[in-house]
């Protein structure tokens with residue numbers, strides 16, 4: 171088997187992975203980026219609509235800066251975040267991130283007078299070119315920066331296992347080149363896992379095709395502790411039909427250069443969410459909207475998979491068109507943005523949880539394995555935040571690799587993993603794509619917006635049955651190794667079962683409701699018991715146990731101990 175070498179290996183070509191690679195390169199460490207999709211064009215990063223302004227930049231007042239920090243901690247993470255990390259991150263975004271991006275040539279949208287256009291209000295944001303499309307120019311820039319720096323990238327290559335030395339230290343990976351079918355290893359002094367969080371694990375999801383919770387499965391198999399896996403975020407305003415538009419969003423955020431934003435209307439034509447009146451602080455008011463939707467669903471006026479509507483029929487279309495892409499999808503659907511509403515539905519969006527890391531270093535609990543971005547369980551992300559993680563991970567890796575020799579790859583482990591992959595390239599009764607669909611249906615039905623113990627136990631049984639009976643019978647019709655997406659689906663399906671089981675276990679263990687995590691059998695948010703990390707610790711017998719670790723709340727505190735989650739604004 172061919173073996174490559176890289177001082178530091180970065181897995182993932184999104185905002186976090188690309189910035190980690192750039193920072194490593196600047197520090198004289200030679201990185202290699204491996205990405206399952208194209209670098210800068212796969213994962214969630216290209217979908218970012220706009221960029222939040224933190225600190226005092228671009229005319230932010232002290233109050234704006236405070237509101238933004240409060241939004242991040244309260245509305246965006248429901249207090250499940252290290253507030254010192256949030257503070258450091260906010261400072262870095264203000265002092266380094268924006269100046270560096272502008273210097274590198276990212277165009278932040280200006281008005282005719284040359285001033286950067288922002289959304290007004292308590293939380294302000296900017297856009298790269300147009301709101302709704304910021305991720306594309308941003309990630310194009312990152313791709314070009316990597317190319318210019320001569321950082322090697324292996325694209326359409328999937329990492330399927332972390333390889334560990336006898337000591338347990340991660341010293342490389344095994345990977346499959348999707349285009350050629352070659353299985354090879356990479357030896358590295360440190361690995362940065364940056365595989366993102368928007369995984370496609372539910373019937374409706376904002377995740378892209380290649381996002382199958384690989385990072386969670388890889389980390390878990392290597393013995394990493396996981397945290398808050400149950401904290402799944404939902405988009406409430408995504409287009410219901412056509413189905414392949416399920417991540418196309420009717421953005422509810424305030425528009426650039428306007429005080430207006432999209433409203434939600436139920437099946438009876440009643441407005442049930444209007445940000446201007448209902449929630450001026452929540453810049454991304456997804457959880458606030460979700461809670462409103464839950465009430466509509468319970469009253470029979472909407473469903474999670476449709477029968478409610480979103481749009482800008484209360485806004486002058488010129489205002490929508492000025493600085494946003496929001497009207498485009500209406501046009502493409504043959505609708506009039508100034509008059510029509512579009513039917514919307516819920517999609518599984520971010521996962522707040524992931525690998526447990528020390529947010530000061532982005533080190534995981536496995537030596538040699540560092541984490542950047544959405545796959546970590548330390549924050550719910552946002553493009554600027556995951557970029558900061560890339561910098562922190564790179565700083566730690568640069569220290570870690572200094573004067574460190576390459577550890578030898580354990581040959582039998584690489585062979586075992588190669589054999590496992592080859593074993594999935596076989597004929598069988600059930601096509602992998604059907605298995606993925608079964609998993610997504612099951613997750614949607616019993617691990618959807620509203621959950622309870624009975625449903626989650628059913629989900630667990632279903633997943634265990636898939637693991638025991640369906641995975642062994644899974645097989646592909648085409649046995650070629652070249653560009654075989656059936657084979658890749660089979661590899662994905664194994665990871666999905668693994669990650670989904672862990673998510674259900676974690677959800678069963680968090681006996682409360684919190685923001686987007688809604689349990690009908692535990693409807694209260696419980697800050698006495700559960701303002702805490704819900705940690706899955708792997709045990710020597712191949713099982714797991716839970717640990718709970720409270721979060722400190724030095725700057726912002728919840729204003730109650732226990733309260734009906736649906737009655738909490740955030």
Ligand SMILES: Cc1cc2nc3c(=O)[nH]c(=O)nc-3n(C[C@H](O)[C@H](O)[C@H](O)COP(=O)(O)OP(=O)(O)OC[C@H]3O[C@@H](n4cnc5c(N)ncnc54)[C@H](O)[C@@H]3O)c2cc1C
Pocket residue numbers: 181182183184185186187204205206207208209210212213214215216217218219220221222305327328329330364365366367368376377380381382384385417419542543544545550551552553554556
């Ligand atoms: C629809 C949508 C709208 C959003 N809007 C905004 C917004 O307006 N503002 C904002 O700040 N943020 C927004 N976000 C969030 C933001 O995009 C994320 O925080 C950020 O992109 C996460 O970056 P990441 O690098 O961690 O992961 P990703 O960008 O998801 O990158 C993951 C990378 O890992 C690779 N990968 C996965 N598995 C493997 C494997 N096994 N082997 C090798 N490579 C692998 C993928 O190919 C991909 O390159 C939005 C996200 C979505 C989905």
